[in-house]
Amino acid sequence: MSNRPADERGQLLMGNQAIALGLVEAGLRVGTAYPGTPSSEILAGINALKKELGLAIHTEWSVNEKIALEVALAASWTGLRAAVAMKQVGLNVASDPLFSAAYTGVVAGLVIISADDPGPHSSQTEQDSRLLALTAKIPVLDPSTPEEARQMAAIALELSERYRLPVLLRPTTRLCHAVQSLARPAPIQQHPLKARFEKDKKRWIATPRLRYLLHCELNDKLARLEAEFETSPLNEELAAEAPGGLGIIASGVAFETAREVLDELGRKVPLLKIGTPHPLPREKVSRFIERFDQVLVLEEPDACIELQLPRRNHVRGRLDGTVPGAGELTAEVVYEILARLLQAPGTGSGLPELESLASQLSLPPGGPRLCPGCAHRSAFFVMRKVLHRAIFPGDIGCYTLGTNLRAVDTFLDMGASITMASGFFHANQALGDPRPIVATIGDSTFLHSGIPALINAVHTGARFVLLILDNATTAMTGFQPTAATESADGTASARAVSIEQLVRACGVEFLERADPYDQDGLARLLLRAHEHASSSQGGVAVLLAERPCVLYEPDSVTVKVKVEVTSQCDGCRYCLEAFECPALVLRPDGSRVDIDETLCIDCGQCLDACYKGFIVVKDSTA
């Protein structure tokens, strides 16, 4: 079967889509993922190519990253090229199979893509996936541009297959979300498959004694890989005539940033680009370092190359504080570092006139907010109104923004709302603190890792209120399906599992369904749930707050309620703080609030957001 994509003229690809293309071009047969910014468009890209080109690829949005990795690994053991995509904190969830798979190895190529988030922009940590791969003894490729990511995806599959090792491809946010005009893809051939799973007792069910032998084998693979990387074009020096002074070792997006800043400074500095931070070609790197008085290492988000350098006495980087220990290596930061080391004039920031102007204008914060009409807002508003004294453990998703409405007090990692609620309950019992506990978790996050947490809570006798905010999609990351929706890959039908049945099966006795748009109804249910959780005879009380995401399903708002703010509004700002809808806008002079008609979706949910009653249904006859 041969296919060619439609006219590519002028087509731009995002880094994540470029990775998808590289994998598909290299004969990918199985793609799995759990969504997470900045990685989500990788599997979406594979799905789009699969559909466009009519390719036979099994794809799935798995329930979590551990599951996604294991499904892809089994495909590889069967002889099918496979890839699994996730964000860096997802790799923590998948770390159990990751470490073991390094020992067992693979059959067909297996690429694990873990997208790091220096900044961080959309994550709870700035951790470096390369360091986890280093610990797990898995090779890493670190691309600098979308084009290179596409090439490295194919190289990673090939290397993985040749060395029988999973390979980590590690992009970062700026690459994932960089969009580049790319060369037209080659036609994609899919050959008939002859693969089948072959049993191998010494590998697939290796006992600890055999695992020792597999570990020796793994060490040997890495040594051979390192030797190959010593001469690989993935690690290449951009020579420049500047003997003696400064040399730079860089990887990922920081390499391109450094190159551009050096151009801007008009300085020629030799740059060693490292595409394989692990195993690091240590001889090549050492020879490079010896040539200079000092060598700067630029890498994100942490020190991985630097940490592996055999001698660091004239190395500048994160470990000696030359490069900040946290935050993104933006062009500004790289400029500051290079200008200092090269004793060049200027700073990384903008024109002083404009910098001081922008800081003097008191601009409202530009942070994220829940969308107009979001049902989470209604749920949070009611929670605050009914049980304002409560401790509110939250979770990961759009609804983390409930913190803006003071209805999320903690967030830690996927599924932690339920476990933290249990922990708070047991701690409060010991202390005699009677405060209610109201936890919130989304549908996808509940399925990801909330279920064992709920079983544990029920089993240990924890008592709290849990709202499962079910908007029937994974909204934050771009509307991926969940196990409770109809489709696993966005293209085929799948069996939807019932969150309600899962909750009941965990042993929860109080379970009610609610529509957050019915604020009075939700308030009554919350009070009943609270009563159940407060009684020593009670337990975890679960409310299934169901309403589709308005961004994903705008037509779900069937009853349109046009509202207006009356002329009595005195600009007290209560609604802005307690309801925080982007469509409620304070006039620049602070005198009153108006409805921004372009943002308002006529959900009518803000009618109670003014306790003075100045937000009213618009009189259409007036």
Added chain:
Amino acid sequence: MSSVNAVLAGRGGQGVLLLTRLLATAAALAGRPVMVSETHGMSRRGGSVVCHLKLGDSRSPLIRRGTADCLVGLDLHETLRNLPFLRRGAVLLTNSEQPLPAEVEPVLHLVDIRAHRLPASQMADALGSRAVANVVMAGFAGRHLSLEAESLSQALENLVRGNLHLNRQALEAGLAAGQ
């Protein structure tokens, strides 16, 4: 063709991403190398959205503060927030009916920044939907970035689903205003 760096700013929901993609696609259609940095994920939810667009041979996605040739703002606050990206002598294009705040104009003058204002939202209202203000600004900005009207129209056809007629009108209006 010389390189051009543009920063595009607005609030979530205003269509900064489409505006950027329109300009980028038009440039790519004309055979110019393109590099864009987009904002996705949490920051898209009603918050500040900033995209960087680089036309030319640059392979790094980000524009450094003080080096942008052009800033296109769909929202006043987001425009002002991103002013420090501009270099001396740059161009500022804002969607606004009102003049910039009084304290801004003299500073722009001081650093030779030419500010052009277009009431794109009101123009979009007149066409029937405020939602296409970003497309009006795409036409307006396209002129300043020396993009061909034909490439922009083709980009619109490639990218826009839905009311193509309305979007074409919006692009035309922006292009005409940028003459």
